[in-house]
Amino acid sequence: MRILLLTGKGGVGKSTLAAGTAALAATAGHRTLVLSTDAAHSLADAFGVPVGAGPTRVADRLFVQQVDAQLRFQESWAEIQRYLLSVLEVAGVDPLAAEELTVVPGAEEVLALLELRAQALSGEWDVVVVDCAPTAETLRLLALPEALGWYMQRVFPVQARVVKSLRPVLSRAAGVPMPGGSVFEAVERLHGELDEVRALLQGPDASVRLVLTPEGVVAAEARRSWTTLSLYGYRVDGVIANRVFPAAQGDDWRAGWVAAQEQVLAEVDQSFAGLPVWRSLYRPAEPVGVAALGALAAEVYGDDDPLAAPTGDAAFRVTRTTGGAVLHLRLPLVSRDQVDLARKHDELVVTVGSYRRLLTLPAGLARLEVAGARVEDGELQVRFREPAAAQEEPA
Template sequence: MDAQARFERSWADIQGYLLRVLDAAGVDPITAEELTVIPGAEEVLALLELRAQVRFGTWDVVVVDCAPTAETLRLLALPEALGWYMDRVLPAERRFVKALRPVLTRAAGVPMPHDSVFDAVERLHADLAEVQDMLSGPEASVRLVLTPESVVVAEARRSFTTLSLYGYRVDGVVANRVFPDDGADPWRAQWVAAQSAVMNEVEESFAGLPLWRSAYHPGEPVGMTALHDFAEAAYGGGDPLQLPTGSGPMTIRRTRAGTILRLALPFVSQSDINLARHGDELVVTVGSYRRMLALPTALRRLDVSGARVASGALEIRFRAEDSR
């Protein structure tokens, strides 16, 4: 991927404006250029490149080998967070700046953004929103890969919860680097015993999801033949590209008493969740992660009558219209 070329196409107008602001403030040009490269820019550009590759239609399947968990989760939450800002703040800010640009420029001594800057931000937002729709849609899924270690399994459980919070489907778990129980020397036998205990925990934690095992190999699987053998051993002749069925992490069900919005949140208890309503949105907070969930049109005019955590999901009840 040519990160520089992609950056120039997606960020050039915004960066140009920021450089003018920093120049007016007397910042050294080289320092200013460094300051206008947003943190995590390469990851954002990788998402845009992923969108481009999928839209080309060249590939049967596109596989993304993600960064460490926390970075990936922050990145996957970015399009929705930016969308919230764009939908509420940017239109008003754009009108304000357009009306007062001459006065603000003279008073502040720095250039105010022109429409091209706002247009560039909106294009970036639209592109990232399309990425989010693509990744959370029925043609995409997330596969968790872990090693049989307690800390790693705990992190995988947290990832499963957070991915569900943001609407991403998890299609299965791959346990990698599992020592074979082949009656080898005592040192390896200790590893087998320790991993077996953790694998029992994995089976319990991710019950209902496919679990594949990949044995510990003396070297990396490099080349088509090695990768083919690796896949055959791990997936046992099954289809590694099979997508999950069903409606996804969020469902809506109507009852006589009203409507229930169900959001899958595995491994959480009632005390882990903070729930609030803000206009047409639900604010769901789990640990350090928060999602501003835009309610479907049919639910916006209904009042929340209660909520509970049951069977690994948050169920939010909305009162029927005739009972209001």
Template sequence: MRILLFTGKGGVGKSTVAAGTAALSAASGRRTLVLSTDAAHSLADAYGVGEVGGELDRSHGEPVRIAPGLSVAQVDAQRRFEQSWSQIQGYLLSVLDAVGVDPIAAEELTVIPGAEEVFALLELRRQAASGAWDAIVVDCAPTGETLRLLALPEALGWYMQRVLPMERRLVRALKPVLTRAAGVPMPTDSVFDAVLGLHQELTEVRDLLSGPDASVRLVLTPEQVVLAEARRSWTTLSLYGYRVDGVVANRVFPEAGPDAWRAGWVAAQQRILGEVAESFDPLPVWRSIYRDAEPVGVESLRSLAAQVYGDLDPLAPPSSTSPFSLTRRDRAALLRLALPGVERWFAKDEVALARHGDDVVITAGSYRRLLTLPEGLSRWQVSGARVEAGELQVRFTAPESSAGGGEDR
């Protein structure tokens, strides 16, 4: 099953491109689901099926068919919240009640910021596991929110592995004393189990989205500020181990006529499109021509996508390999992580590498990834690191007391 995520700076038309790609996929005979993780759901409007909006609301998150082979799903955040967060929220409400917080304010304080996007990812996992689809197209939130969302499973995993077991043991040992002394209820095993369950679901989402059949496609408009954000997004998505398989340049003006104002815009766009091709090489860059009317409706969006991709299959499996690899041979190991454009688009002080115990901490701009080393490498020493041709390479050497090993498989 193919999974394709679309993201880009707000307002560049990513929902239109995602909806068109899904329509083209369905027209080719694939059972296609288009799912939005953007809190501002607009797919029903894009497809011109406004009456489906009410049906989506009543479907409790189940897909609604809008055309042959094409279905839309709108996440029922309340339902997913009750399934994945209610146990944790119940405990938090009891704590806030014990310290005198107003019940209405407590209800607001115990809702996860960005909960709807998180639960949309959990819904993606459920739909992928159903076996009902050949392709799932995801209309993601704007870039910043998407990057934070895709970083969440791994960040939560670090907490689950390192902090939660210690907290659980501590609570068990001190629960009677703390409850009497502070008057605040301590979390039960069911609360910890709920957190672990949520983490397991998010881990499965990460495995799904970083797998060989999933990729991210960036949508941009030919503007300098938008291009700058898209460049850094490619680097950051690679930092977290997600494949980027191409770029769609949207709202490109057709060749200019005698109008000088329009000719100026066309010339400016062409200059930036040249930078786009150079910046994202070797990724394909598709162009979507600015039409004389807004594309609304399944057929109009399918036609737009057909013009964008031409004879190419828009959902062909990604040809790029995983951005992350770790190989080991004898007493040396090499960690490789693709960071395209990191030398050009990030200042030197924005990129850092550190070792903390079993973790390698990689920073690019405001984003940071903690890579927990396999147990076999946890005592190995970092013997060198460099960034070369858009790739971070970290070399490890076995300590003198370690026995030699074979090659990792």
């Protein structure tokens, strides 16, 4: 099953292009679902039909779904929220205010991805196209499963055991209820489901497609997104430049816009070298409906297969050398001075700008020591070697 996520800065037309890509896939004979994880749903507007919280058929082999994040939130967060509400009740917090406080910012967008997991595991689809939230939100939610995994592996087991054994004492001492086993089970279940989402989206049949408009600020954000998505192990397979003005004839004002866009597009081609950059011309009217959306996508992709499996090496891989190993992490558009690297026990901490990733090293690397690192051709390469003590041991 092919999974394709489209994202970009708000307002660049990613919903229209996600809908068009899905319509084209269905026309090609694939049973296709296009779903929105964006809180500001636009797919119903793009198709011009009412769309529900479950898959809604809009054409032969084409289904649309605008995820009810609130419903998914209640299903996955209810047990945890009930416990938090009980704590705030003891503290004397107003019930309405308490309910607002127990809603984690961004949780609804994250939990909407659980619907992607459910649909992927259903076996009903050949293709799932995801209309993601704007870039910043997408980056945060895609990074969460791995960050939560670190907590679950190192902190959560100890915390759960302590609370379980000392719950009566802690409850009396603190004066507030301690979490029961069902709360810990809910957290574990949520983590497991999100970890499955991460595995799906980092798999060989999944990729992210960036949508941008030919503007300097938008293109700069797309470049940062490519770097950050790669940092977290997600594969970007192409870029769509949307709302490109056609060549102007006898119109000096429009000719100025065309020239400005062409300058940005030249930079985009250079920045995203190695990736296809498709262009979508500016239209006098927004395409609405399956036929118009499919025609738009057919024009954008031309002779290319919009569902072609992503190629190239995985974002994260390890190669063996004579004296150790090399860890490879794809980091496009990054220079060595932009990367901060630290080793903490069996973890490698990679920081690029304001984004940080904790890589838990495979057992084969964890016993080795870092010998050096470099950034070459858009890839971070960290060299590992046998510890000095091991090298000095007599044969």
